[in-house]
Amino acid sequence: xxxxxxxxxxxxxxxxxxxxxxxxxxxxxxxxxxxxxxxxxxxxxxxxxxxxxxxxxxxxxxxxxxxxxxxxxxxxxxxxxxxxxxxxxxxxxxxxxxxxxxxxxxxxxxxxxxxxxxxxxxxxxxxxxxxxxxxxxxxxxxxxxxxxxxxxxxxxxxxxxxxxxxxxxxxxxxxxxxxxxxxxxxxxxxxxxxxxxxxxxxxxxxxxxxxxxxxxxxxxxxxxxxxxxxxxxxxxxxxxxxxxxxxxxxxxxx
Amino acid sequence: xxxxxxxxxxxxxxxxxxxxxxxxxxxxxxxxxxxxxxxxxxxxxxxxxxxxxxxxxxxxxxxxxxxxxxxxxxxxxxxxxxxxxxxxxxxxxxxxxxxxxxxxxxxxxxxxxxxxxxxxxxxxxxxxxxxxxxxxxxxxxxxxxxxxxxxxxxxxxxxxxxxxxxxxxxxxxxxxxxxxxxxxxxxxxxxxxxxxxxxxxxxxxxxxxxxxxxxxxxxxxxxxxxxxxxxxxxxxxxxxxxxxxxxxxxxxxx
Amino acid sequence: xxxxxxxxxxxxxxxxxxxxxxxxxxxxxxxxxxxxxxxxxxxxxxxxxxxxxxxxxxxxxxxxxxxxxxxxxxxxxxxxxxxxxxxxxxxxxxxxxxxxxxxxxxxxxxxxxxxxxxxxxxxxxxxxxxxxxxxxxxxxxxxxxxxxxxxxxxxxxxxxxxxxxxxxxxxxxxxxxxxxxxxxxxxxxxxxxxxxxxxxxxxxxxxxxxxxxxxxxxxxxxx
Amino acid sequence: xxxxxxxxxxxxxxxxxxxxxxxxxxxxxxxxxxxxxxxxxxxxxxxxxxxxxxxxxxxxxxxxxxxxxxxxxxxxxxxxxxxxxxxxxxxxxxxxxxxxxxxxxxxxxxxxxxxxxxxxxxxxxxxxxxxxxxxxxxxxxxxxxxxxxxxxxxxxxxxxxxxxxxxxxxxxxxxxxxxxxxxxxxxxxxxxxxxxxxxxxxxxxxxxxxxxxxxxxxxxxxx
Numbered sequence: 001x002x003x004x005x006x007x008x009x010x011x012x013x014x015x016x017x018x019x020x021x022x023x024x025x026x027x028x029x030x031x032x033x034x035x036x037x038x039x040x041x042x043x044x045x046x047x048x049x050x051x052x053x054x055x056x057x058x059x060x061x062x063x064x065x066x067x068x069x070x071x072x073x074x075x076x077x078x079x080x081x082x083x084x085x086x087x088x089x090x091x092x093x094x095x096x097x098x099x100x101x102x103x104x105x106x107x108x109x110x111x112x113x114x115x116x117x118x119x120x121x122x123x124x125x126x127x128x129x130x131x132x133x134x135x136x137x138x139x140x141x142x143x144x145x146x147x148x149x150x151x152x153x154x155x156x157x158x159x160x161x162x163x164x165x166x167x168x169x170x171x172x173x174x175x176x177x178x179x180x181x182x183x184x185x186x187x188x189x190x191x192x193x194x195x196x197x198x199x200x201x202x203x204x205x206x207x208x209x210x211x212x213x214x215x216x217x218x219x220x221x222x223x224x225x226x227x228x229x230x231x232x233x234x235x236x237x238x239x240x241x242x243x244x245x246x247x248x249x250x251x252x253x254x
Numbered sequence: 255x256x257x258x259x260x261x262x263x264x265x266x267x268x269x270x271x272x273x274x275x276x277x278x279x280x281x282x283x284x285x286x287x288x289x290x291x292x293x294x295x296x297x298x299x300x301x302x303x304x305x306x307x308x309x310x311x312x313x314x315x316x317x318x319x320x321x322x323x324x325x326x327x328x329x330x331x332x333x334x335x336x337x338x339x340x341x342x343x344x345x346x347x348x349x350x351x352x353x354x355x356x357x358x359x360x361x362x363x364x365x366x367x368x369x370x371x372x373x374x375x376x377x378x379x380x381x382x383x384x385x386x387x388x389x390x391x392x393x394x395x396x397x398x399x400x401x402x403x404x405x406x407x408x409x410x411x412x413x414x415x416x417x418x419x420x421x422x423x424x425x426x427x428x429x430x431x432x433x434x435x436x437x438x439x440x441x442x443x444x445x446x447x448x449x450x451x452x453x454x455x456x457x458x459x460x461x462x463x464x465x466x467x468x469x470x471x472x473x474x475x476x477x478x479x480x481x482x483x484x485x486x487x488x489x490x491x492x493x494x495x496x497x498x499x500x501x502x503x504x505x506x507x508x
Numbered sequence: 509x510x511x512x513x514x515x516x517x518x519x520x521x522x523x524x525x526x527x528x529x530x531x532x533x534x535x536x537x538x539x540x541x542x543x544x545x546x547x548x549x550x551x552x553x554x555x556x557x558x559x560x561x562x563x564x565x566x567x568x569x570x571x572x573x574x575x576x577x578x579x580x581x582x583x584x585x586x587x588x589x590x591x592x593x594x595x596x597x598x599x600x601x602x603x604x605x606x607x608x609x610x611x612x613x614x615x616x617x618x619x620x621x622x623x624x625x626x627x628x629x630x631x632x633x634x635x636x637x638x639x640x641x642x643x644x645x646x647x648x649x650x651x652x653x654x655x656x657x658x659x660x661x662x663x664x665x666x667x668x669x670x671x672x673x674x675x676x677x678x679x680x681x682x683x684x685x686x687x688x689x690x691x692x693x694x695x696x697x698x699x700x701x702x703x704x705x706x707x708x709x710x711x712x713x714x715x716x717x718x719x720x721x722x723x724x725x726x727x728x729x730x731x
Numbered sequence: 732x733x734x735x736x737x738x739x740x741x742x743x744x745x746x747x748x749x750x751x752x753x754x755x756x757x758x759x760x761x762x763x764x765x766x767x768x769x770x771x772x773x774x775x776x777x778x779x780x781x782x783x784x785x786x787x788x789x790x791x792x793x794x795x796x797x798x799x800x801x802x803x804x805x806x807x808x809x810x811x812x813x814x815x816x817x818x819x820x821x822x823x824x825x826x827x828x829x830x831x832x833x834x835x836x837x838x839x840x841x842x843x844x845x846x847x848x849x850x851x852x853x854x855x856x857x858x859x860x861x862x863x864x865x866x867x868x869x870x871x872x873x874x875x876x877x878x879x880x881x882x883x884x885x886x887x888x889x890x891x892x893x894x895x896x897x898x899x900x901x902x903x904x905x906x907x908x909x910x911x912x913x914x915x916x917x918x919x920x921x922x923x924x925x926x927x928x929x930x931x932x933x934x935x936x937x938x939x940x941x942x943x944x945x946x947x948x949x950x951x952x953x954x
Contacts, residue, residue: 256775257752389825393828394828441814461831479814487818488816
């Protein structure tokens with residue numbers, strides 16, 4: 001039977017995400033690389049007690065509108081930008097493993113508010129350590145020694161060991177139940193290519209969870225992607241779902 | 255001043271390789287992906303006491319001729335295939351850190367002969383551990399825990415630790431003084447693309463040494479390589495040198 | 509008198525019967541690489557090789573079609589296949605170590621009744637070659653040993669305790685030989701299939717470790 | 732009375748003077764990102780951003796040229812540049828951790844006389860944001876702090892001991908502010924350059940940590 005990882009809807013794609021699941025959420029922090037419709041589907045499914053693993057804690061709907069307006073003179077932002085802040089706003093998140101939980105400047109992200117209210121836990125991780133812990137999960141490496149963080153609060157409670165005279169911190173692999181990622185094109189085998197800076201954590205998280213779900217602009221025929229340029233081989237991808245051509249509100253089933 | 259990593263000759267490219275250097279030698283074991291002319295230049299330079307880090311120990315000139323003849327009905331092999339076995343044959347190698355030191359079947363590779371004669375040391379490494387140790391060097395990771403080898407001779411003398419109930423072996427990063435690699439195309443910034451199965455250890459070793467030298471088929475103008483398809487960014491590459499159009503004997507200066 | 513033994517092609521054919529659509533399969537050096545020849549192109553079996561090719565086609569048999577830059581881990585030229593992807597060596601073993609290989613078919617020097625595998629150090633050689641076999645046997649979901657039932661001089665290769673250097677402990681789940689198919693179970697070896705013309709007693713006579721005979725013992729089918 | 736303070740653009744211009752052809756440079760959030768605007772296109776300075784772009788061009792100032800899929804680590808659109816390469820996040824930090832960043836220009840909340848950096852936890856925030864700054868400050872060959880000399884309410888940001896949460900110990904090598912350039916040496920802070928109109932005494936008055944004055948003290952040049 002031919003392999004076809006393309007599923008018909010976002011709601012179907014996330015149908016087995018459960019309360020308490022660990023979600024690796026791709027992207028970096030901007031609208032171009034965010035798996036918006038997968039996040040929206042998780043919001044509609046209303047699963048609770050999630051642990052989110054991501055770079056940013058997310059702007060959420062309210063701040064995103066603000067950011068959109070502020071950035072408009074520099075970077076026009078699509079209306080269908082729903083980031084993990086939506087899940088935080090809706091109270092679905094219990095814990096964040098994040099590199100950027102605090103918004104820059106005077107903004108207060110939903111996660112910061114939830115933190116002040118004692119509603120969420122946080123693990124603050126240097127961005128490179130976050131990426132490497134996720135990559136380690138994909139690569140079957142249990143733990144690794146990184147120089148980053150030695151002698152700082154990041155190393156508290158962790159083993160620190162010297163190699164060649166330099167201290168290194170032992171960091172554990174960070175495996176998810178589900179990776180929600182955004183890519184540009186896919187084929188039915190799940191091979192993926194990205195666009196520009198949207199590769200970022202999306203490609204890193206592909207294959208780092210039990211199930212990887214990719215939100216893509218387009219599905220192409222098998223053979224159309226140049227094997228030399230495939231960034232994520234299909235072996236890492238379990239489901240593919242195509243974004244709508246026109247922006248859709250987050251709360252509409254799709 | 256514009257950056258130009260292209261050097262004029264193979265002899266110039268390897269001019270600072272010194273006695274006792276650790277060389278990461280790219281390729282897997284076949285002729286398509288072997289940095290033949292860099293190896294030939296190291297042979298001509300006649301540096302000694304080298305440690306070679308590679309998948310195979312290398313066929314050398316004599317066996318390569320034999321392999322070429324035997325494989326001709328299946329895989330036509332170019333005449334200018336000079337692998338690390340050449341360095342072993344010439345007595346330039348003191349130690350091998352290898353995944354495949356023993357030839358399959360009845361063949362005896364030069365390294366095996368040298369081993370029997372007590373002229374070389376060997377460290378036998380599982381291929382995945384070898385690749386990961388090299389990648390760790392590139393990535394600034396001092397050491398990592400891999401499941402491969404626990405409970406076998408590979409784990410002897412190494413720390414074994416359980417994570418989530420499974421034993422893992424602590425393996426150290428493997429950094430070279432020089433990485434000698436083969437690629438298809440380069441630009442003067444050192445960005446590289448490969449062809450098919452020639453990517454293998456070549457891309458893994460790029461950036462894992464103090465100096466990385468790439469032997470390429472062709473140098474193209476900056477901007478010709480698609481940024482989405484660059485496999486090795488130039489930041490990992492120090493020197494680029496172009497292969498001759500027609501096969502040349504290994505011993506001729508070039 | 510016992511039946512004929514399977515040739516290498518037939519052994520590969522039998523191994524191919526284990527492959528299901530969607531599986532990621534790694535083929536070891538030697539007989540296992542032949543398997544790629546017996547998977548019809550319409551089947552979505554994804555062959556992975558250590559040097560970083562995922563989803564390649566069959567081994568090339570016509571040298572005019574051979575590409576020195578598209579070879580498998582046995583350095584045999586293979587055909588490209590639509591949907592193929594290429595990664596570097598570290599990523600190739602991230603795939604292996606990360607548990608993404610559904611089946612690896614490995615050659616073996618010996619297999620013990622506990623599933624211990626010896627496949628890296630040939631007798632008489634000054635040293636062995638691990639290659640990717642150790643990573644594969646430690647991390648693949650299912651390890652199949654595909655090998656002749658006995659050595660060239662007739663000694664059993666399926667043994668109570670390994671006499672050859674251990675490569676990976678307790679990893680082999682299924683042994684496919686030129687005379688039988690044997691499952692490695694917690695209760696020991698279970699004889700599942702016989703090549704036509706062979707009896708359980710004849711297979712046991714060529715096997716050092718004791719065999720239990722499966723209740724549903726079958727005659728091996730290749731297609 | 733002291734001279735004028737540099738504006739953000741001028742501070743960025745001064746930082747750019749540290750860049751040499753062939754260098755790989757990472758620009759932190761805030762004022763540092765402006766640096767990309769002041770490097771002439773013919774200069775081969777390779778800007779690296781945490782999200783995996785190497786060798787990109789200047790920040791886009793015309794929204795019509797903005798591509799939502801080509802942004803720097805401050806999520807500002809940037810221009811492509813010939814010879815650019817794209818990698819994923821893990822590889823982007825392999826580049827950082829592997830010691831390939833020649834210079835990182837980071838914003839700072841405080842810097843101590845030993846080069847300790849505080850830049851992740853803004854006062855009044857329930858938690859900080861590390862971003863890529865910690866990896867950069869631990870692993871780049873040279874860390875430049877680019878910041879206003881004092882806080883908005885006039886308190887010194889260059890201090891004997893940090894009063895704000897430590898991000899990375901002993902990492903800053905050069906401090907460029909809106910009134911001076913100061914080198915962090917094993918013997919303490921060394922005042923190297925003054926913005927026109929400022930005296931060493933005036934700069935010291937706005938600096939908590941003691942400054943030695945370089946023998947070759949210069950007036951800052953921006954071009």
